[in-house]
Amino acid sequence: MEKFARLIDELGVPSSQEDQIQKVHAYLSHCDEESLNWSVHLLRGHPFKRLCSKKELVTLFINHIEFSEHIFEQCIDATGDILEAISLSYPKPGKAISIELAVILKEVELVRSNKEEIDHFIISSWQKLALTQRYYFNKIITSTFRSPVSSSVLCAALAQYLNQPLDATTYNFHYVQDKTPLRVSKLRSEIKDKHNVLPIPIIEPVENNLDLNSTTWENHFISYQWNGVRCQLLTHDNGHEIWSRRLELITDKFPEFNHISLPKNTILDGVIIAISNGKILPKSEVRKRIDRKRITKKDLEKLTMSFLAFDIMRSAGQDVTGLTLEERLVFLQNLFAEMSNTDRLQLAENLLDSEFLTIQEIWESAKTMNSRALIIKAKNDAYNTATHWIKYSAKAQTTCGVLLYARRGEGYRSNEFVELTLGARQGSNLIPFTKVIPNLEEEERLAIRAFIRENLIERFGPVYSVRASIIIKISFDGVEPSRRHKCGLKLKNPLFLSWEKDKSQEDVISLEELMNEIG
Amino acid sequence: MPLVEFTNKGFYVPQADCYVDPEKKVERAIITHGHSDHARKGCGHYFATPLTAIIMDHRYRIKNCTTFDFNEVFELNGVAFSFHPAGHVPGSAQVRISYKGETWVITGDYKRAIDNVCRPFEVVPCDHFVTECTFGLPIYQWKSEEELAEEIKLWWQENRQKKRASLLMGYSLGKAQRLMQMVKEPIGPIYCDPTIYKTNEVLRQAGIDFHPYELYEGLESEMDLSNALIIGSPSAARSEWANSLGDFSSASASGWNQTKKRRLGGPERHFVVSDHADWSELIQTVEETGADNIYVMHGFTETFGQHLRDLGYNAKTVSHRLNQQPK
Known part of the structure; x- marks a missing residue:
């Protein structure tokens, strides 16, 4: 707990990313295994189930101090934070005892089932912990602890700690989605080796409210910004995976894609959209599905989820991110032509190809498709260097x-x-x-x-x-x-x-x- | 007539016609210690401990001072005065005032922690106790001197490994010397900024032992400071003086660093080192003097006064500025 508190304190000071990585790495290397797992769990921002609320903690505190409530209010004013006021003003321990993070959190888990012992446990922990440790202890048990590091810093530190490449660590880090403290040893490269295909950083379109009629768009690919959740669909030797834009693994939320017949070792970029009665629904419907804990049959019947592919990064093992959009689209079209079952997969088409439409008309038709923006891509852009995806959207x-x-x-x-x-x-x-x-x-x-x-x-x-x-x-x-x-x-x-x-x-x-x- | 009156000029002892730590120019002034909110220029005559007299001469060019050692009794018109160690800064004293069996003690500022520079605080039994309470809230609880020394040493070591200078900032009289002496076995050379250097020289000549230290004027651009500890005034990191330090890590040392919001911005590190008593030490001191009448001044007076009343003391809050009698 002492080392953990010191780390969090140090990370609170503004410093370079390199510095932060070094600090986290130094901390991880001096941790026992259990504490390591818990630290990573907390640092990656995974929830710790609340032991008691802030309000309950305050009541408990007031019953156990030797000064009046009025003085406590002054302390809150001076600190600006109730938990900090509690942590600092409870009498300091005669001699602070160093308790490992894992030990104290294990005790929390034990005491959780036994309501009567919670108060006693908290007070006795306060009596043992030094002031800053007490603060983070209070933060953790009230479930208000927020991690000071980003996941990229944590991944880099973990990669150094595990002594393996960053991309494999990052992949495993996102792949292992344990809610209970994850075992850091699980992040070793085996998973990645087993799957051999990693999601890659996708291109984010840049907003640009240009004048649509000022230029010609022959060399461009134009599509609606579909009202759905952007994700990448990839297949490896053992099946398929769906990764959201924020690199959450959401494969199990969409069982409808379990039987797709994509060739192995392929990555598609696209959106998942929800369709009901032939109408595209707002993307909150898709998000709702992602947030569900368990997907029932009823959920599957209620809405049709469809993956709309508009780009390809890897085709049957071949990396195509270096090719131009035009060349990539050929790969994509061939892929769809060979596929037997395309119920769930659809191909996004270049709207400019339908000769009857000008770009202005496309824009006007967007609203009927429940889309509020157009995505415009240059046909000669490669995926790995493209900077020219333009998002044209309605003014606010x-x-x-x-x-x-x-x-x-x-x-x-x-x-x-x-x-x-x-x-x-x-x-x-x-x-x-x-x-x-x-x-x-x-x-x-x-x-x-x-x-x-x-x-x-x-x-x-x-x-x-x-x-x-x-x-x-x-x-x-x-x-x-x-x-x-x-x-x-x-x-x-x-x-x-x-x-x-x-x-x-x-x-x-x-x-x-x-x-x-x-x- | 009470022995001590609270006036807008300071604590007034009418029987002896003199003031303790006056805020304005008066004829006779008894000074607890050399900080500028306690020792002011322009009074007719001063009484202080020898070390405080030297500091006042150095800082404010005050010459007309009669000195008395700790525990030495002197009388002014039948009132017995004596100085007793307060442990706040070198030379700092509590003032004991006794007349016809009534005893008052005015603490000035004090701390209970024992550092390697000041003479430690001594409890003086009395009937009326005037105490400061700069940190009179329960959130202020200090670490022991050993823990602090360990923290500072660790920080210094880390910087040494990274080949960075360590700039530790604190008030130039008292805090700076305490910080300098805190690490008992220095792991590199110690430098001081000009203000602190001059103060140190004065104190050294008066007989206080220091680790070897040198002056750092801020002009030596090619000096290797990567393993040095540099003691600077509170605003040193932002001054031009610091430009020549090269790559350095700055840290402040103050009691106010206790709360998170005071640690926002500024230096990289914040050590909680205070030259004042913390909450429990304040209560402990009040208890040990055996006084029934307590006057609290300076700081969270309302809160601390209320707590003492809750504990059964006859406690009143004092404010000079408003020229109020204690309430």
Whole structure:
């Protein structure tokens, strides 16, 4: 625990990636095996099941200290963090005992089933641990620990530690998706050797709002940006794998692709889309499938998932990333021509090839396909060097909402409002429909703060409910239906634009208007 | 008439017509230690310990000072005064004031940790105890001197391995000397910035033992500092002086480093080293003096005062600035 706390403290200091890798590597090499597994589990940001809530911890703390609650509040003010205030103000141990991370976490697992012993366990741990260790202990057991390193730093450190190439480590790191502490020894190169095909970094299109009619597009490949989840489908000697853009392994979420007949040793780039009654659904439907723990028969029947391939990186063992798009497409078309069963796999076509359409018409037809952008690729670009995938999308829409709630920040931002909730009209009521982060000049910031304090209706912890009168203009990229939100919809990428002082509540958008925006 | 009054000029002893740590120019001033918020220029006459007198002469050119050793009693109009070690900085003292069986102790600033520079704090029994409480919150709990020394040594060693200079920053009187002496067996040469060097020279001549140290003026651009410990003032890392250090790791040493938000930005490392008493030491000291009337000043006075009241003491908070009587 001592070494772990020191590592996290050191990683908190801004430093170069090289430095971070070195620090993590040095730490891993001095760890016993069990602690190593747990450390990697925590550092990669995997969840640790909560032992008790912050609130329960505070109650426990207050019952065991020799000073009043008022003083504790002062401590929270001074630190800006409840857990830190607890960790620092519980009397320090006479002599700190060094406990290995794995030992203490194992004890947590043991005590978890026995509710009565939890309090005793926490107090006795506090009595043993030095102040900073206590802080991270509290963070871990309340499940609020956040890893200070990115997965690329962790992978690089692990590769050094395991003494094997980085790409194999990275592959295994993402391949082994254990929820309980993963065994670091599993990351050794065997898995990669068994599968011999690795997902490769995919190209991200760059947003560019150029004038469509200004140039000719003969040498380009144009497609919709399909409303789905971008992923790569690869086959190796032992089967197939589907990797998401963020390199999550999602093969088991899509059993419909289990019987595809792709040649071995092939990698396709494409999107998974959800189709119902011949209509393409928003990509949140696909995301929902990925988030499911178990896929049932009902799930499979409800929606048709389809993989739409638009590029190929490897064809039956041959690396084609160095070829131009035009040449790659030949490979892709041949592949599809030879395939017997193409139910689930589809080929994305160059929309420009259909002679009746100009690019402007394609753009106009995009909305009917539930797509809000076009992807434009130069035909002579190779995959491994391409920088010219252009994303042409609709300009963001703007609208106005009325300020209903404001949330206060934490710690050093505790006298600022960091999140505003806006409402839309529904009949004579105002329904909250989105949250934005304010981005205001000093003067307006102070004015809005003063307004919120003066027009306070009620406080819910850090959230202030205010009299509806401030009108705020925002921009957003689109609207999706949502069951999680009270208003039934969710704005995509809402951004704060300005405080509209000359507008009144009549200018606020109504919920019906927003509903109509849903594609 | 109380023996000690709290005025906007400082602690006033009417019977002896003199002030302890006055904030304004007065005729007679008794000084606890040489920091500028306690020792001020322009008073008629000063009383202090010999070391404090030397420091005041060096820092503020104060000459008219009568000195008394620790535990030596001197009388002003029948009131008995004496200095007792406070352990805060070299020469720092508590002031004991006694008249007709009533005893007051004014601590100035103090710490309970025993370092290798200052004479350690001594408990002085009294009826009225005026204590500072700069760090009067339970979150302030200090590590032992040995643990701190170990931390600093480890940091120095790491930098040596990476061939980087180690710049350790602390207040130039007290903290700097403490940091310098903290590592008992230095693992490389020690350099000081000009301010600290001059202070050290004065203290060395007054008889305090230091590890060998040299002046680093910031002009020597070709000097190899990769294994050196450089002691600098708190803002040293940002000054021009630091430009010639080459590749260096900076660290600050202060009690305020205890909380995470104070550790944001600035130097690479933050050591929690304070020349003040922490929460438990403050309570321990109050207990050990046996005083019933406690006056808390400087810092989290409200919180600490309230806690002492909860513990059953007659505790009041004192503020000079407002010219208030204790409440």
